[in-house]
Amino acid sequence: MTEFLVEATGLYHIYRERDVETVALRGARLALRPGSWTSLTGPSGSGKSTLLQILAGLLTPTAGAVLVDGDDMTRMTPDERARCRRRRIGVVLQRDNLHPGLDVAGNIALPLRLDGQPAGAIRDRVGTLLDEVGLADRRHRWPARLSGGEAQRAAVAVAVAARPAVLLADEPTGELDERSTSAVLDLLEAARAAHGTAILTVTHNPAVAERAGRSLVMRDGVIGDD
Numbered sequence: 001m002t003e004f005l006v007e008a009t010g011l012y013h014i015y016r017e018r019d020v021e022t023v024a025l026r027g028a029r030l031a032l033r034p035g036s037w038t039s040l041t042g043p044s045g046s047g048k049s050t051l052l053q054i055l056a057g058l059l060t061p062t063a064g065a066v067l068v069d070g071d072d073m074t075r076m077t078p079d080e081r082a083r084c085r086r087r088r089i090g091v092v093l094q095r096d097n098l099h100p101g102l103d104v105a106g107n108i109a110l111p112l113r114l115d116g117q118p119a120g121a122i123r124d125r126v127g128t129l130l131d132e133v134g135l136a137d138r139r140h141r142w143p144a145r146l147s148g149g150e151a152q153r154a155a156v157a158v159a160v161a162a163r164p165a166v167l168l169a170d171e172p173t174g175e176l177d178e179r180s181t182s183a184v185l186d187l188l189e190a191a192r193a194a195h196g197t198a199i200l201t202v203t204h205n206p207a208v209a210e211r212a213g214r215s216l217v218m219r220d221g222v223i224g225d226d
C-alpha cells in the first residue's frame with residue numbers, strides 16, 4: 001500500500017497534428033495524498049490542462065504511469081478506465097462539463113444514478129447540492145440556457161456529487177464573481193474535510209491557491225515546488 005491516492009510518474013505527452021509535434025509534458029510527476037488540496041499554477045501553455053486530462057483518464061499519455069489507489073490507469077481498457085473515473089474521480093474541465101440533454105438537477109443526479117444509489121438519497125443529495133451552489137431556482141434549466149458562471153457551479157456540484165476519492169478541477173472559478181467563488185471553494189473544502197477527497201485545482205486565481213495546503217508550479221511540462 002502507498003500513502004498516495006494518485007501517483008503519476010514520468011509523464012510525457014506529445015500532441016501530433018499532421019507533421020507538427022508539441023511536447024506538452026516532459027517527465028512530469030505528481031502525488032496526491034488522501035484529504036490533501038494541491039494547487040497547480042504556471043504559465044499558459046505549460047501543460048497544466050494536459051496533465052489534468054491525463055490524471056482524469058481522459059487522455060492517454062505518450063509515456064508514464066498514473067496510479068489511482070495503486071491501479072495504473074494508463075494500462076486499463078477504455079471501459080475499465082471509464083469505470084475507474086466514475087467510481088473514484090470527479091472532474092471539472094474548463095468547459096462542456098454538463099450533459100446537454102439533461103437539466104441541471106438531472107446532471108447532478110447522473111453520477112449518483114450510475115453509482116446505483118436509491119432514488120430518495122439521490123433526491124436529497126441533489127437538493128442539498130443545488131442549495132450549496134445557489135442553483136435551486138435553476139434546477140430545471142437546460143445547460144444551453146445557463147450563464148457561464150451557473151454552468152461552472154453546476155459542474156462543481158456534479159463533480160462532488162458521488163463523493164469522489166479524487167477531485168480534479170481546471171479553473172473551477174474562472175467565470176465566477178467573489179461570492180460564487182467562495183461558495184464553490186467551500187463546497188470543495190467540505191468534500192475534502194468530510195470524505196477525505198484529494199483535490200487538485202489548476203488555477204490562476206490567488207483565492208483558490210490560498211485554500212490549498214500545497215502549491216506547485218508547472219513550467220515547460222515539468223512540475224516544481226512554488
Ligand SMILES: Nc1ncnc2c1ncn2[C@@H]1O[C@H](COP(=O)(O)OP(=O)(O)OP(=O)(O)O)[C@@H](O)[C@H]1O
Nearest residue numbers: 015016017022024043044045046047048049050051
Ligand atoms: N489538442 C491539442 N493539440 C495540439 N496541441 C495542443 C493540444 N492541446 C494543447 N496543446 C498544446 O500543448 C501545450 C500545453 O497545453 P495545455 O493546454 O496543457 O497548457 P496549459 O498550461 O493548461 O495552458 P492554459 O493555462 O493556457 O490553459 C501548449 O503548447 C498547447 O498549445
